[in-house]
Amino acid sequence: MTEGTVRASSRASSRSGRSRRKKKNQIPIAIVIFLVIAGIGVWLGLKQDTLLLYWLIGLAFGFTLQRSRFCFTASMRDPYLTKSTSITRAVLIAFAITSIAFTAIKYGYFINGLAIPGQGYVVPISIATAIGACMFGIGMVIAGGCASGTLMRIGEGFWMQVISLFFFIVGSLWGAHDFGWWKRTFMLKAPKVFLPDHLGWLGGLAANLLIIAVLYVIAHKWEKKNSDELSH
Amino acid sequence: MAKEVELDCLGEACPVPLIKTEKALEELEVGDTLIVLIDHSCAMKNVPEWARKQGHEVELEEVDDGEWECFIEKMK
Amino acid sequence: MKAFFDKIKNNDFYKMWFKDALPYVTGAVLLSVFQVVTFATTGNPWGVSGVFANWGAWLFELVGGSVDKWFYFSSPGAQATLNAGFLNHPGTWRNLGIIAGALFAAMMASGFKIKKIKSYKQVVAAALGGLLMGYGARIAFGCNIGALFSGIASLSLSGWVFAAFMFVGAIIGSKLLVKYFM
Numbered sequence: 003m004t005e006g007t008v009r010a011s012s013r014a015s016s017r018s019g020r021s022r023r024k025k026k027n028q029i030p031i032a033i034v035i036f037l038v039i040a041g042i043g044v045w046l047g048l049k050q051d052t053l054l055l056y057w058l059i060g061l062a063f064g065f066t067l068q069r070s071r072f073c074f075t076a077s078m079r080d081p082y083l084t085k086s087t088s089i090t091r092a093v094l095i096a097f098a099i100t101s102i103a104f105t106a107i108k109y110g111y112f113i114n115g116l117a118i119p120g121q122g123y124v125v126p127i128s129i130a131t132a133i134g135a136c137m138f139g140i141g142m143v144i145a146g147g148c149a150s151g152t153l154m155r156i157g158e159g160f161w162m163q164v165i166s167l168f169f170f171i172v173g174s175l176w177g178a179h180d181f182g183w184w185k186r187t188f189m190l191k192a193p194k195v196f197l198p199d200h201l202g203w204l205g206g207l208a209a210n211l212l213i214i215a216v217l218y219v220i221a222h223k224w225e226k227k228n229s230d231e232l233s234h
Numbered sequence: 235m236a237k238e239v240e241l242d243c244l245g246e247a248c249p250v251p252l253i254k255t256e257k258a259l260e261e262l263e264v265g266d267t268l269i270v271l272i273d274h275s276c277a278m279k280n281v282p283e284w285a286r287k288q289g290h291e292v293e294l295e296e297v298d299d300g301e302w303e304c305f306i307e308k309m310k
Numbered sequence: 311m312k313a314f315f316d317k318i319k320n321n322d323f324y325k326m327w328f329k330d331a332l333p334y335v336t337g338a339v340l341l342s343v344f345q346v347v348t349f350a351t352t353g354n355p356w357g358v359s360g361v362f363a364n365w366g367a368w369l370f371e372l373v374g375g376s377v378d379k380w381f382y383f384s385s386p387g388a389q390a391t392l393n394a395g396f397l398n399h400p401g402t403w404r405n406l407g408i409i410a411g412a413l414f415a416a417m418m419a420s421g422f423k424i425k426k427i428k429s430y431k432q433v434v435a436a437a438l439g440g441l442l443m444g445y446g447a448r449i450a451f452g453c454n455i456g457a458l459f460s461g462i463a464s465l466s467l468s469g470w471v472f473a474a475f476m477f478v479g480a481i482i483g484s485k486l487l488v489k490y491f492m
Contacts, residue, residue: 026299027315032417039410046403055351056400060407062344063356067408068415069328070337071279074454076248078480083488084252084284092334099342100463104349108464119353124466125451134450135457135472137442139479142454144487145439146247149358149453152440153405157412158275159300159424162247165436166443167362173444174359175366175377182381184449195467206465213470229287245428247435250492273423275416279331300416300423 067154075142075151085228087221094221098214105198105207112203126192130184134177141173236265244273244301251277252284255306259290262308270304278302319420328418345463352400355460358408359453361401362444368396382448435491439483446479 039061047054066072077093080086108118125131142148145166147155152170155163197206241258243251255270262268272278278294281304285292291307318324332340348356367377371392377383383392396402416422427433447453450472452461458476461469 026420027312027319028299028417028420028422029315029318031422032414035410035414035417039414042410050398052352052400053398053403056404057407059344059348059351059356060404061411061414062347062407063341063404064408064411064413065415066332066337066340066344066411068275068412069419070332070334070340071276072334072337072341073248073276074458075480076276076280078477079249079484080280082481083249083484084256084280086280086284086287088283089334092338095335096338096342096345096459097462099339100345100459101465103342103346104355104463105465107346107349120349120355120460120464123355123357123452123456123460123464125457125461125468127468127471130449131451131457131468131471132475134446134448135475136479136482137446138450138453138457139446139476139481140483140486141439141442141444141446141479143439143480143483144435144491145443146435148455149362149443149447150408150455152443153358153408154412157409157414158416159422160247161425161427162432162436165427165433166440169437169440170359170444171362171366171369171440173441173446174362174448175370175444176441177445177448178363178366178377178382179380180445181448185381197465197467210462210465225287245425247432249487253488253492273425275331275421298423300421 063150064154064157067150068158073147073151075146075148078139079143081221081224085225087225090221091218094214094218098211101207101210101214105203108198109203121196124194124196126189126194128188128192130188130192145170236267237262238267238269240269240271242271243277244271246274246277248274248276249280252281255281255285255304259285259288259306259308264308264310266308268306268308270306272302272304273300275300278304281306328415329420345459355456355464356404357401357452357456357460358405359444359447359456361399361405363448364391364399365396365402366444367392431491435487 043054043057046057072092073089074093077089081090104120108120111118145152147163147166152163152166156167197209201209239258239262241254243254251270251272251274255268258268270281272281282292282294285306290309293305295303297303345356363382367383370377383389391399413422443453447457450457451468454476457472458469461472
């Protein structure tokens with residue numbers, strides 16, 4: 003049986019019984035799962051619209067992550083470990099698209115004299131940011147998945163990520179417990195830097211896109227240097 | 235005489251299948267074939283992609299639900 | 311019945327939309343679309359790890375603990391969220407949705423398989439990695455989604471600072487992985 007990017011090989015039939023194992027068709031199970039998902043959606047919708055919205059958004063993200071094998075962990079790990087930057091470049095494209103769209107939305111509120119949404123995600127920059135990000139980077143590579151990746155892989159059937167999630171929760175609680183100390187020690191005078199505040203709306207967006215473009219070129223050259231052909 | 239070597243990566247976490255594939259391929263000679271057994275969705279994409287970029291002949295076959303065999307013929 | 315499902319397997323649109331892996335760039339574009347949908351409809355960008363802190367708090371309360379005196383949970387908003395409970399927390403349903411969406415996607419492609427733990431090393435790696443991610447995400451105000459993806463999209467310099475140090479961490483993690491966990 004041939005499917006898309008997967009080609010049948012004549013060698014396969016001479017291999018062990020593995021190749022001749024009868025494959026189940028899981029589509030019927032998928033349909034049952036779909037009905038359960040829809041049922042949960044209806045129940046949530048009856049409780050509160052917001053819950054249904056978040057459920058749908060989560061489903062969209064989960065479906066997309068699994069279908070494209072998208073992995074933020076790989077985007078940071080592969081340039082070093084396997085010299086591949088295809089996911090890195092895809093992540094940069096996502097940064098570029100969302101930068102433009104988010105800026106447009108924020109500007110729209112600003113220009114109408116309304117409070118800019120999402121500013122809670124412009125957070126203080128301090129030593130805690132550096133240490134925390136580094137810890138996260140180490141952890142995601144060792145655990146075989148970042149935050150979104152862990153959830154995605156649980157859906158794919160990996161027991162390892164169930165363990166990872168449990169300890170992620172424990173670590174989060176621990177971090178929340180210590181947060182007060184980190185705040186008192188490092189964050190009281192830590193600056194929040196919203197690029198448009200310093201460079202203007204256009205300047206802020208341009209700076210973001212410039213950084214993305216430079217990183218893209220570096221990623222492209224890095225992979226080219228280390229392989230025969232480039233896959234886009 | 236070109237040989238076929240099997241590399242079992244079932245149950246391995248990302249990016250272990252790819253790292254093991256790289257190391258195993260180094261030990262083979264040109265003309266040999268490495269058969270990598272994979273059940274990780276990331277690996278069924280990044281192992282063939284890496285091998286092709288290195289200039290090898292690659293074929294990927296789905297052998298069971300969530301299980302693939304990646305045939306890599308060392309070309310250089 | 312079986313013939314019907316087998317027919318689906320050979321359908322071109324099935325293969326395109328449900329079977330073959332999508333290119334990374336397609337994934338990037340779709341994720342961006344959904345990020346924008348999130349921002350436009352909820353007023354905030356996508357976040358994943360903040361929810362885990364709440365899950366931890368609820369679990370802690372289940373075994374008799376209390377987080378009410380912690381600075382992290384002291385704000386009125388945080389208290390309200392905790393009091394409303396797990397089932398009423400929107401972020402919880404978004405995270406559960408990711409699991410469900412991925413499960414559906416895998417099953418629909420007939421690619422779902424339970425992958426059991428292969429070795430003791432994997433357990434240690436998962437545990438250590440999870441702890442580092444959980445703790446790191448709290449003090450850095452987020453994970454690869456909230457601090458990195460959403461931070462950069464929000465034109466916050468913190469996003470880039472997070473990216474730089476996350477990259478450093480990834481290199482360290484890679485060395486540890488190869489040395490101790492393979």
